[in-house]
Amino acid sequence: MSVQKETLGFQTEVKQLLHLMIHSLYSNKEIFLRELISNASDAADKLRFEGLAHPELFEDDPELRIRITFDKDARTITLCDNGIGMSRDEVIANIGTIAKSGTKAFFEQLSGDAKKDANLIGQFGVGFYSAFIVADTVTLTTRRAGQPASQGVRWTSKGEGEYTLETVERAQRGTEIVLHLKEGEDELLNDWTLKRIVRTYSDHISIPIEMKKGNSYGEDGEVIVSDEFEAVNEASALWTRSKNEITEEQYKEFYKHVAHDFSDPLAWSHARVEGRQEYTELLYIPSRAPFDLWDRERKQGVKLYVRRVFIMEDSHKLMPQYLRFVRGVIDSNDLPLNVSREILQASKDIDAIRSGCVKKVLGLLEDLAENDKTKYADFWQEFGQVLKEGVGEDFANKERIAKLLRFVSTVSESDVPEISLSDYIGRMKDGQDKIYYITADTLSAARNSPHLEVFKKKGVEVLLLTDRVDEWVVGSLTEFDGKKLQSVAKGALDLGALEDEADKEAQKQVEEAAKPVVELVQKALGERVEAVRATARLTDSPACLVVGEHDMSAHLERLLKQAGQPVPEGTKPTLEINPEHVLVKRLAEEQDEARRTDLAHVLYDQALLAEGGKLDDPATFVKRINKLMLELSA
Numbered sequence: 001m002s003v004q005k006e007t008l009g010f011q012t013e014v015k016q017l018l019h020l021m022i023h024s025l026y027s028n029k030e031i032f033l034r035e036l037i038s039n040a041s042d043a044a045d046k047l048r049f050e051g052l053a054h055p056e057l058f059e060d061d062p063e064l065r066i067r068i069t070f071d072k073d074a075r076t077i078t079l080c081d082n083g084i085g086m087s088r089d090e091v092i093a094n095i096g097t098i099a100k101s102g103t104k105a106f107f108e109q110l111s112g113d114a115k116k117d118a119n120l121i122g123q124f125g126v127g128f129y130s131a132f133i134v135a136d137t138v139t140l141t142t143r144r145a146g147q148p149a150s151q152g153v154r155w156t157s158k159g160e161g162e163y164t165l166e167t168v169e170r171a172q173r174g175t176e177i178v179l180h181l182k183e184g185e186d187e188l189l190n191d192w193t194l195k196r197i198v199r200t201y202s203d204h205i206s207i208p209i210e211m212k213k214g215n216s217y218g219e220d221g222e223v224i225v226s227d228e229f230e231a232v233n234e235a236s237a238l239w240t241r242s243k244n245e246i247t248e249e250q251y252k253e254f255y256k257h258v259a260h261d262f263s264d265p266l267a268w269s270h271a272r273v274e275g276r277q278e279y280t281e282l283l284y285i286p287s288r289a290p291f292d293l294w295d296r297e298r299k300q301g302v303k304l305y306v307r308r309v310f311i312m313e314d315s316h317k318l319m320p321q322y323l324r325f326v327r328g329v330i331d332s333n334d335l336p337l338n339v340s341r342e343i344l345q346a347s348k349d350i351d352a353i354r355s356g357c358v359k360k361v362l363g364l365l366e367d368l369a370e371n372d373k374t375k376y377a378d379f380w381q382e383f384g385q386v387l388k389e390g391v392g393e394d395f396a397n398k399e400r401i402a403k404l405l406r407f408v409s410t411v412s413e414s415d416v417p418e419i420s421l422s423d424y425i426g427r428m429k430d431g432q433d434k435i436y437y438i439t440a441d442t443l444s445a446a447r448n449s450p451h452l453e454v455f456k457k458k459g460v461e462v463l464l465l466t467d468r469v470d471e472w473v474v475g476s477l478t479e480f481d482g483k484k485l486q487s488v489a490k491g492a493l494d495l496g497a498l499e500d501e502a503d504k505e506a507q508k509q510v511e512e513a514a515k516p517v518v519e520l521v522q523k524a525l526g527e528r529v530e531a532v533r534a535t536a537r538l539t540d541s542p543a544c545l546v547v548g549e550h551d552m553s554a555h556l557e558r559l560l561k562q563a564g565q566p567v568p569e570g571t572k573p574t575l576e577i578n579p580e581h582v583l584v585k586r587l588a589e590e591q592d593e594a595r596r597t598d599l600a601h602v603l604y605d606q607a608l609l610a611e612g613g614k615l616d617d618p619a620t621f622v623k624r625i626n627k628l629m630l631e632l633s634a
């Protein structure tokens with residue numbers, strides 16, 4: 001009996017994805033089984049969870065399991081689970097569409113190069129569709145737990161443009177997937193091969209994955225065909241096993257299951273914690289950032305279990321935002337099974353678990369930073385910008401996070417951030433008591449900034465901060481290891497003990513001598529500036545802008561404006577001029593007042609441009625420059 005048969009088209013993206021996947025993942029085709037088992041296991045977890053409040057969903061069949069059978073003649077492999085199943089709407093939503101945000105951006109990244117795309121596709125998590133790597137027709141029949149047998153749904157597709165859906169009778173709860181194999185895939189129709197694949201990729205699955213017992217031989221050598229099933233995997237939750245019983249490969253395969261990722265993790269931490277809260281954590285750092293790392297709405301990756309029962313997937317309570325890339329499992333012994341999102345929000349117990357897990361992750365990162373620099377560099381490349389948020393977000397662990405930060409500085413030979421704050425301090429000059437930094441839009445803007453001139457002259461290292469999040473970092477991290485972090489573009493230049501008496505005396509004389517020109521420029525610029533002063537900061541440039549010690553940096557102000565955020569009005573920069581520069585000397589000698597005013601404005605506008613700023617009135621700037629050029633050549 002079948003009603004309501006309809007043919008539906010795949011979302012365009014699904015079509016594209018199917019095509020790409022089949023080609024790029026073919027060399028690793030066995031993973032189709034891992035992906036389908038992973039889904040069946042998730043379905044069992046969901047049923048166990050919903051069954052806590054609604055035991056009738058178990059329908060007198062409480063032993064959750066996955067069964068795999070095959071039929072040599074029909075050339076099919078069948079996977080059957082008695083998990084939560086799906087309703088018709090759920091089948092359409094989960095199997096016919098990719099309902100993930102960022103899908104479009106993902107497709108734009110695809111290059112057509114099979115190897116690169118294979119990586120991306122894995123990261124996108126195309127689990128179910130991987131069936132089409134080996135199958136030319138896939139039939140999925142399912143019924144959601146608790147629904148009547150008349151509400152079964154059958155989905156069939158050849159993995160091309162469309163699929164059919166019909167409502168069917170289905171007594172058995174859960175999902176059955178029949179793969180009709182492509183030509184040439186017959187080697188999969190083999191007991192031994194399938195068992196090997198299951199053991200290789202899915203041994204960690206916590207419910208039994210059953211296959212028919214192998215045939216045995218009677219006393220007279222006759223074949224006894226067995227209809228009994230036996231578990232092929234160990235069927236205990238991996239994280240509950242003791243560390244020395246788990247192989248590296250098993251840890252990796254488990255990661256792929258919990259994280260829905262196709263690549264190996266970078267590192268992991270597995271521990272049973274006892275004390276006020278008893279729990280087990282198995283937490284992973286992925287090797288690559290997911291494409292939607294910056295999507296605040298995205299699911300978080302740590303799953304919460306209570307005494308082996310899956311409770312929820314994406315609780316923002318389990319990991320802070322700045323560790324949102326962490327994947328894995330936390331299994332509590334103490335929380336109540338009926339714990340809800342609302343309870344979690346206010347739970348002191350969860351706070352304790354979370355802070356324990358954060359410490360584990362930071363410990364793991366410290367260990368990498370210390371003992372595996374290459375891996376740590378990979379980590380930093382992928383997730384450094386996210387970890388930086390922690391400096392402002394996690395007050396209790398600020399120092400530890402600060403130690404993990406990596407920067408580019410004026411001594412870096414490449415653009416790779418490798419310098420830690422401790423490295424910096426270890427190299428500080430005699431008499432230097434501050435950690436100097438500059439914020440800018442790009443590394444070249446930072447490297448060429450006039451603000452760095454005196455530091456270059458004195459050989460003092462300056463950190464070059466060019467990530468958007470850096471302004472937030474320096475806003476929260478004002479000190480490290482007793483050393484103040486100082487912007488080179490804020491406040492009057494104070495090199496402290498880096499200057500000797502002779503320097504200071506010379507500077508005083510320069511200031512004295514520059515008084516008249518400072519006054520001239522001040523008068524010409526009027527309201528445009530807070531003040532004008534002579535500086536020893538510059539060696540090559542005629543002028544630069546600085547803001548007050550406690551004012552918002554010009555760079556941050558630009559970032560906020562770009563983002564359409566309000567910025568406080570009324571703070572004006574100070575123009576610092578270099579009295580040794582020929583242009584400034586020329587201005588001092590200029591007799592014509594109008595030309596002096598023009599020169600002063602040009603100095604200001606140049607300084608603004610040099611630090612990456614935008615002119616309010618570019619046309620007037622251009623007019624002034626043109627006028628000055630003509631006068632010079634006249």
Ligand code: ADP
Nearest residue numbers: 039040043085086094125126127128129175260
């Ligand atoms: P993912 O597992 O990363 O969500 P998949 O492509 O593997 O992506 O699966 C898509 C969705 O289809 C799952 O999230 C789930 O909602 C649904 N699904 C797949 N297989 C099953 C199954 N055996 N039982 C119930 N739901 C399933």
Ligand code: MG
Nearest residue numbers: 038039127128
């Ligand atoms: Mg999946």
